[in-house]
Amino acid sequence: MNAGHIILVEDDKDLAIAIQQGLQLAGYSVAVFSDAGAALAAADAEFPGVVVSDLRMPGMDGWQFFSALLARDADIPVILITGHGNISDAVAAMHQGAYDFVAKPFAMDRLLGSLARAMEKRRLVLDNRQLRAAALEATPQPSTLLPLVGESPAMAQLRSTLAHIGDAEIDVLIEGESGTGRDRIARLLHDSSRRRSRAFASVNCAAAPQGPLEDELFGTEDGPASRRRIGRIEFANRGTLFLDGVESMPIATQIRLGAALEIGEFVTNGSNSPRSIDVRVIATTSNDPGLDVAAGRLRAELMFRLGAIRIRIPPLRERRDDVPLLYGRLAAEAARRFNVQPPMVDATTRAHLLGHDWPGNLRELAHFAERNALGLNREVAVGGSPTSLAERMAVIEAGMIREALTTAGGRIADVQRLLGIPRKTLYDKLNRHGLNPADFRR
Numbered sequence: 001m002n003a004g005h006i007i008l009v010e011d012d013k014d015l016a017i018a019i020q021q022g023l024q025l026a027g028y029s030v031a032v033f034s035d036a037g038a039a040l041a042a043a044d045a046e047f048p049g050v051v052v053s054d055l056r057m058p059g060m061d062g063w064q065f066f067s068a069l070l071a072r073d074a075d076i077p078v079i080l081i082t083g084h085g086n087i088s089d090a091v092a093a094m095h096q097g098a099y100d101f102v103a104k105p106f107a108m109d110r111l112l113g114s115l116a117r118a119m120e121k122r123r124l125v126l127d128n129r130q131l132r133a134a135a136l137e138a139t140p141q142p143s144t145l146l147p148l149v150g151e152s153p154a155m156a157q158l159r160s161t162l163a164h165i166g167d168a169e170i171d172v173l174i175e176g177e178s179g180t181g182r183d184r185i186a187r188l189l190h191d192s193s194r195r196r197s198r199a200f201a202s203v204n205c206a207a208a209p210q211g212p213l214e215d216e217l218f219g220t221e222d223g224p225a226s227r228r229r230i231g232r233i234e235f236a237n238r239g240t241l242f243l244d245g246v247e248s249m250p251i252a253t254q255i256r257l258g259a260a261l262e263i264g265e266f267v268t269n270g271s272n273s274p275r276s277i278d279v280r281v282i283a284t285t286s287n288d289p290g291l292d293v294a295a296g297r298l299r300a301e302l303m304f305r306l307g308a309i310r311i312r313i314p315p316l317r318e319r320r321d322d323v324p325l326l327y328g329r330l331a332a333e334a335a336r337r338f339n340v341q342p343p344m345v346d347a348t349t350r351a352h353l354l355g356h357d358w359p360g361n362l363r364e365l366a367h368f369a370e371r372n373a374l375g376l377n378r379e380v381a382v383g384g385s386p387t388s389l390a391e392r393m394a395v396i397e398a399g400m401i402r403e404a405l406t407t408a409g410g411r412i413a414d415v416q417r418l419l420g421i422p423r424k425t426l427y428d429k430l431n432r433h434g435l436n437p438a439d440f441r442r
Helices: 013-025 036-042 062-072 084-095 108-136 143-148 153-165 182-191 210-218 251-263 289-294 300-306 320-338 347-355 361-373 389-408 412-419 423-433
Strands: 004-009 028-033 050-054 078-082 100-103 172-175 200-204 240-244 265-267 274-276 280-285 309-312
Touching: 004 013, 004 036, 004 108, 013 028, 013 108, 028 036, 036 050, 036 062, 050 062, 050 108, 062 078, 062 084, 078 084, 078 108, 084 100, 100 108, 108 320, 108 347, 108 412, 143 153, 143 182, 143 320, 153 182, 153 309, 172 182, 172 300, 182 200, 182 240, 182 280, 200 210, 210 251, 251 265, 251 300, 289 300, 320 347, 320 361, 320 389, 347 389, 389 412, 389 423, 412 423
Parallel strands: 004 028, 004 050, 050 078, 078 100, 172 280, 172 309, 200 240, 240 280
Antiparallel strands: 265 274
């Protein structure tokens, strides 16, 4: 669990150890420095956390350290620790940009509450910087790359798998919900293969009943050669055949297709002459293929034939930490297309990005980014209508609780420390927002 990164600057060794232990128990990663000069080297403009510093120290004191930090990055939140006699100095520092101060002696909960708010501010600052950087670099990029954007372990594993199998002469079965980018992944696999110069023939298996679908797949031959229609299988010869939603294909067509792929030959509708084929098949399903087989939607023989390699694209709700990054790319691209400034990420938007389940996945997120770029998402809607202040606050609260549950892996004691609220209050809020800690345990 990592609630965020903290740089702690404190020359009192015993106090530094006590603060470090308290912060680590709350899930923070803490780097402790007794010398402000050494701490300054660790706090660059990309530092993703908060600085906590004593105000009175030998050598470079808290004032000099604070001024140097502001010169390096005016947006780094700095919380100053001060004695009762130095409170006026701390207040003056806040007027100059310090985030907060705590007076010795202080309760750890007082510092943790301030840190939680400061960390949220830092995340918003870095999110907006990332958005502006993406806008400056916003040149049209291959849409096939978007489903691979993300820093979560699942996406790192997916990128590694694709790199290994792109040029392999083997069929692939892709599992992913609608909107996760299954077709883009399929296209990327084709473009990475030795078949890239050949056809990529796409078939929507749910778009037609058995007869028309078989005509599209196998082609038709009725009368003179001029009336012969080449099917998608023949068109994909020496290239890639992409079967989107293969579980929607009629069972009889699955049997015929499986036999053709097994022997490397097919017969055009209306003909008696077999034709040889050499195709790599990339197929997709919306569900676990095993469940489709159990439900009778997918033939086991075809699943095994196509599923030599199986890939699963996780939905956005399973990789929430990637959503702000994806949103940044999409919002920057939308701003470039509409010739407008990229929209800023405020607390409400960030809470919605992290708290919403995104059932439409990338497609829904792209539409949200486009509306924001055009200024049409002035208020995050609940139930499709503009929200009141209370409803907007509920969205923000649910998003913060979801983020804490994700960070803490569903451990209630850790969530309680991250949010700084009593256990009973936390359980009341979990019930109100329909959140189950067990769903976040790993």
